[in-house]
Amino acid sequence: MMLPSHLNSMRAQVEAIARAAGLDFYETIFEVLSFQEINMVAAYGGFPSRYPHWRFGMEYEELSKGYAYGLQRIYEMVINNDPCYAYLLDSNADVDQKLVMAHVYAHCDFFKNNRFFEKTNRHMMDEMANHATRIRRYVDKAGYEEVERFVDVCLSIEDLVDPYQPERPPRLPLAGKEEEPVRPGEMPARKEYMRPYINPPEELERLGEELKKKREAAVKFPLRPERDLLLFLMEHAPIEEWRRDVLSIVREESYYYAPQRQTKIMNEGWASFWHSRIMTTKALKDSEVIDYADHHSGTVAMAGGRLNPYKIGLELFRDIEQRWNRGQFGKDYEECDDLAARRTWDLKLGAGMRKIFEVRALYNDVNFIDEFLTEDFCRAHKLFTFGYDEDSNNWVIKSRQFDDIKRQLLFNLTNFGNPIVAAEDGNFRNRGELLLMHRYEGMDLRLDWARDTLQNINSVWKRPVHIFTMLNGRNTLLSFDGTGHSDKEMEKPA
Amino acid sequence: MALNIESDYGRFRRIVRGKIRENLRKYMTHGELIGKKGKDVVSIPLPQIEIPRFRFSPKQQGGVGQGDGEEGSPLAPGEGEAGGHKAGNAPGQHILEVEMKIEELAEILGEELQLPRIQPKGKHKIESLRARYTSISRTGPETLRHFKRTYREALKRQIASGSYDWEFPVIIPVKEDVRYRSGRPQKLLMSNAVIFYIMDVSGSMGDEQKEIVRIESFWIDAWLRVHYPGLETRYIVHDAEAHEVNREQFFTIRESGGTMISSAYKLLREIVAREYSPEEWNVYGFQFSDGENWGDEDNSLCISLLKDDILPHLNLFCYGQVSSHYGDGDYIKVIESGLPGFDNVALSRIENKDAIYDSIREFLGKGK
Numbered sequence: 114m115m116l117p118s119h120l121n122s123m124r125a126q127v128e129a130i131a132r133a134a135g136l137d138f139y140e141t142i143f144e145v146l147s148f149q150e151i152n153m154v155a156a157y158g159g160f161p162s163r164y165p166h167w168r169f170g171m172e173y174e175e176l177s178k179g180y181a182y183g184l185q186r187i188y189e190m191v192i193n194n195d196p197c198y199a200y201l202l203d204s205n206a207d208v209d210q211k212l213v214m215a216h217v218y219a220h221c222d223f224f225k226n227n228r229f230f231e232k233t234n235r236h237m238m239d240e241m242a243n244h245a246t247r248i249r250r251y252v253d254k255a256g257y258e259e260v261e262r263f264v265d266v267c268l269s270i271e272d273l274v275d276p277y278q279p280e281r282p283p284r285l286p287l288a289g290k291e292e293e294p295v296r297p298g299e300m301p302a303r304k305e306y307m308r309p310y311i312n313p314p315e316e317l318e319r320l321g322e323e324l325k326k327k328r329e330a331a332v333k334f335p336l337r338p339e340r341d342l343l344l345f346l347m348e349h350a351p352i353e354e355w356r357r358d359v360l361s362i363v364r365e366e367s368y369y370y371a372p373q374r375q376t377k378i379m380n381e382g383w384a385s386f387w388h389s390r391i392m393t394t395k396a397l398k399d400s401e402v403i404d405y406a407d408h409h410s411g412t413v414a415m416a417g418g419r420l421n422p423y424k425i426g427l428e429l430f431r432d433i434e435q436r437w438n439r440g441q442f443g444k445d446y447e448e449c450d451d452l453a454a455r456r457t458w459d460l461k462l463g464a465g466m467r468k469i470f471e472v473r474a475l476y477n478d479v480n481f482i483d484e485f486l487t488e489d490f491c492r493a494h495k496l497f498t499f500g501y502d503e504d505s506n507n508w509v510i511k512s513r514q515f516d517d518i519k520r521q522l523l524f525n526l527t528n529f530g531n532p533i534v535a536a537e538d539g540n541f542r543n544r545g546e547l548l549l550m551h552r553y554e555g556m557d558l559r560l561d562w563a564r565d566t567l568q569n570i571n572s573v574w575k576r577p578v579h580i581f582t583m584l585n586g587r588n589t590l591l592s593f594d595g596t597g598h599s600d601k602e603m604e605k606p607a
Numbered sequence: 608m609a610l611n612i613e614s615d616y617g618r619f620r621r622i623v624r625g626k627i628r629e630n631l632r633k634y635m636t637h638g639e640l641i642g643k644k645g646k647d648v649v650s651i652p653l654p655q656i657e658i659p660r661f662r663f664s665p666k667q668q669g670g671v672g673q674g675d676g677e678e679g680s681p682l683a684p685g686e687g688e689a690g691g692h693k694a695g696n697a698p699g700q701h702i703l704e705v706e707m708k709i710e711e712l713a714e715i716l717g718e719e720l721q722l723p724r725i726q727p728k729g730k731h732k733i734e735s736l737r738a739r740y741t742s743i744s745r746t747g748p749e750t751l752r753h754f755k756r757t758y759r760e761a762l763k764r765q766i767a768s769g770s771y772d773w774e775f776p777v778i779i780p781v782k783e784d785v786r787y788r789s790g791r792p793q794k795l796l797m798s799n800a801v802i803f804y805i806m807d808v809s810g811s812m813g814d815e816q817k818e819i820v821r822i823e824s825f826w827i828d829a830w831l832r833v834h835y836p837g838l839e840t841r842y843i844v845h846d847a848e849a850h851e852v853n854r855e856q857f858f859t860i861r862e863s864g865g866t867m868i869s870s871a872y873k874l875l876r877e878i879v880a881r882e883y884s885p886e887e888w889n890v891y892g893f894q895f896s897d898g899e900n901w902g903d904e905d906n907s908l909c910i911s912l913l914k915d916d917i918l919p920h921l922n923l924f925c926y927g928q929v930s931s932h933y934g935d936g937d938y939i940k941v942i943e944s945g946l947p948g949f950d951n952v953a954l955s956r957i958e959n960k961d962a963i964y965d966s967i968r969e970f971l972g973k974g975k
Contacts (some may be wrong), residue, residue, distance in 0.1 A: 153612045165611060170619030173612050175653060258628070268658050400768040420671055499682055500669035507681040511669060522671045532661050557664045565659035
């Protein structure tokens with residue numbers, strides 16, 4: 114349903130305020146949906162047209178049960194696309210709709226200007242529908258269950274992509290390409306009749322053999338460890354064309370969502386920063402103050418000791434704005450250890466607004482936290498790290514030290530808090546086996562899942578698949594050879 | 608909008624129930640949402656299937672949180688390996704005291720079950736739709752105006768806009784303030800149906816058999832109570848004699864002795880004739896036994912009782928026979944051969960506990 118007129122005039126007002134404040138976004142199309150509809154759209158990751166898969170049904174069940182029991186509701190959804198699409202819940206009160214619109218425009222600004230979104234497909238609406246059509250076609254050809262099984266396999270490795278190198282097309286031709294013939298270089302011969310003397314044919318042949326042997330010994334691919342396992346499999350795995358295409362579909366969608374996962378704190382913080390700025394300085398009517406405050410505090414509330422990305426992001430942006438307005442950065446400030454002086458430090462720079470716009474364009478969560486999380490901030494917001502304590506079988510507060518908090522937070526954000534795994538060798542042991550390497554950083558893999566994932570990769574690669582990791586302090590090679598699992602201790606392969 | 612959520616949802620439900628893609632079920636986690644219903648904390652079952660990926664071992668993973676507390680103070684109990692990964696990045700989320708509601712379990716069990724052949728009968732059946740007002744909406748008929756909520760909205764608005772006068776605290780609601788009760792009409796099927804449970808408690812029924820019977824009748828009973836509120840239930844136990852007992856006794860009673868199934872049928876006939884006229888009542892019977900009856904004489908008496916006095920008045924008669932160490936009893940064959948042409952009889956053999964679910968489906972499965 115398109116916007117009714119009173120919401121549309123509200124939208125025009127909010128849009129004008131947002132543009133005047135310097136936000137820069139694609140045209141944004143709002144639609145009003147009922148809660149069933151918004152739950153459906155949310156289950157499909159924001160897109161009305163997706164390929165068939167049971168996990169969307171699972172999402173839907175969770176969302177609708179949560180809604181039915183009043184545990185959660187989705188006020189709004191916004192899709193990174195040109196034009197942006199935003200969905201509003203029809204039962205929102207008017208003041209909520211206004212807040213949500215301001216929130217949405219800030220998200221759209223973030224999508225358009227943050228550099229990690231630079232490479233995302235801005236016509237994803239069409240692309241997703243296209244993917245759905247392709248997969249339905251494969252369903253007609255290969256059968257529902259066959260395709261679904263393969264999609265499950267792809268999803269098992271969907272996050273094995275390289276978020277810093279999106280949009281690399283596969284190197285064509287794909288698997289099964291012809292090798293170039295091997296030719297040894299000839300010595301230059303000034304006269305044609307001298308050539309057989311300077312380059313005796315039997316010597317050339319010998320050199321050729323030698324080169325050929327050398328090249329065979331060096332059939333190591335990939336040349337560098339490849340984090341984009343989906344791409345690697347597309348290029349090298351011996352699979353039918355339709356499976357290759359399903360891999361590419363899953364990969365493309367994974368890359369589309371990656372920047373949103375990379376900038377969760379910033380994106381929500383930015384949107385919350387702007388909805389609160391726009392509402393409190395411009396758009397709010399007196400009679401709406403209480404409802405606004407109620408809703409806003411609900412959004413940024415910290416519940417049960419968990420970190421709320423909306424809240425952390427919002428407060429960090431406010432903190433940055435204030436620090437750059439007052440010049441609380443740089444050598445002089447850092448080296449000042451007079452607490453009172455630090456607190457009242459004010460160079461009246463007024464650079465805060467410019468700084469936060471710069472931050473929203475250039476950072477992602479990892480370097481955002483790395484650079485702008487301060488000790489003062491951790492103290493003011495009572496941050497702590499937690500971990501599992503075996504003695505008491507409890508999750509406990511581990512530390513309130515700034516360094517610990519920052520290290521833990523960065524660790525959880527790096528690669529979305531997942532293990533970093535790369536394809537190391539596609540011709541392991543010179544037997545066409547696949548070796549993956551887990552970059553070990555002190556935490557073991559979850560063993561049962563790792564085994565099943567290996568099994569899934571094996572069903573694509575067809576030859577035995579291994580992952581080199583560390584278990585209980587020992588270098589271990591987990592393997593699946595197509596029939597059974599094994600793990601053995603071994604030195605790191607060269 | 609082209610949305611196919613119904614088919615994806617159906618597919619997911621079938622996987623959860625183990626109908627298709629059996630190998631996926633090992634990734635199923637029996638998650639839950641913790642909700643509130645009035646004062647009760649309820650746990651809403653939320654089965655999820657997690658596709659295996661390369662992930663960190665949950666217990667080695669930590670995180671960052673926010674709030675009060677000393678270093679070392681506990682946040683949440685660690686869970687066993689099974690559900691452990693859920694706790695991985697969200698301690699403090701779990702609630703200790705969780706009530707699992709029987710109704711909800713029954714609902715999972717019974718998504719595809721139905722009481723067959725239920726017919727509108729009797730004078731109690733005046734309303735089949737009943738509205739339950741469980742939420743608040745901004746529109747609605749004046750008769751459903753929620754005075755307190757309306758007052759609160761008006762108060763909020765007047766305070767916010769500054770028109771509230773502490774000296775003269777008059778609240779005048781305007782159109783936008785008015786709130787209404789709203790709800791969905793719920794189907795109130797038949798208030799006048801009665802279910803009879805008959806259980807053989809004779810000596811030949813071992814503890815295991817009795818347990819199977821109790822589990823099965825418990826689930827049938829739980830499920831029926833959820834879906835057909837206002838249902839009446841009666842419980843009959845028998846060895847060589849039959850007694851009527853209450854629900855609690857039925858699920859706990861221990862007796863032993865010989866077996867005369869006819870005694871239970873006579874009691875059933877008597878109660879139906881006295882209290883449940885078939886013109887006004889939907890009557891259902893569930894009987895459980897190990898099939899060992901006292902001789903052919905009683906068997907033929909049973910058949911004639913069923914044929915002449917019981918089956919004509921019952922919507923459905925279900926007989927479940929539990930296998931015992933002595934092998935299968937004969938009674939199920941007696942019914943099979945003795946009652947041709949009655950389509951309101953359902954028979955089921957229950958070999959062990961695992962067969963209970965299938966047996967319930969044979970009794971109440973849709974399309975019966």
